[in-house]
Amino acid sequence: MKKLSSALALSLTLLVVYTAYTGRISSITLVTGLIISVTISLLLAKEQTVGVSFKPRSILKAIYLFKYSYHFLITEIKEHAEVAKIILGTETRIRPGLVEIPLEIESGTAMAILALTITNTPGTIAVHLDVNKKSMIVHWINVKVDDPSKAKEIIVGKFENLAKRVLEQ
Structure with missing residues (x-):
């Protein structure tokens, strides 16, 4: 049943x-x-091992998952507008390049989810994820800063902290 x-x-x-x-x-x-x-x-049906529980921790994780999804939706809309500006020619100079992003999260799953989120956001693609080194190389359609920590702030933003709260705690 x-x-x-x-x-x-x-x-x-x-x-x-x-x-x-x-x-x-x-x-x-x-x-x-x-x-x-x-x-x-x-x-x-045979493979399902995840049960639904309504413990405070599970509810908190669900709230963080909702926040993650909401933040992704808002970020995606903003980045679509940025890419549209590039395509339609309102932004005349672009500077594509690779940026190494240092990560603080420990879980390989959380890193993979973060990389997928970055890849699904227009204008960025996670091209390499190094779990041992805790870093990700991202192709950025318009590199705005060269400093890895500032690039992380722009590209990753709140996603890392939210992924950590959903998948690591």
Whole structure:
């Protein structure tokens, strides 16, 4: 019964995410989303090891995850505007380059999530992640500063602290 309710919860979550991602609610979207979400849920039903608990720590992590997602959305909108300025030619000089960003987080998973976030933000791509050295090399479409700590402040911003709170504590 627990696996069934877990699979149902995952299916509904995936359906909502799929519908939001497609941007429209129609019968074809709902049917396709339902097929995809149920298939994924059935495939993962055996592998699910994460249980839902409502401990204060879990609730706090969920709040930080929401903050992380919100910050990502705001950052993505701002960076889309910056890249649009470059593409449309309002910003005439750009200086693409690679910047090494020092990291403070310990978890390899948190570093990977941070690298994926940086890559999904327009204008930056994490090209190398060194877990042992705790650093990330980022291709930046318009390098604004050469100092790694200032570059970290601009590129990574609040993401590192939020990723640490969600994944390491």
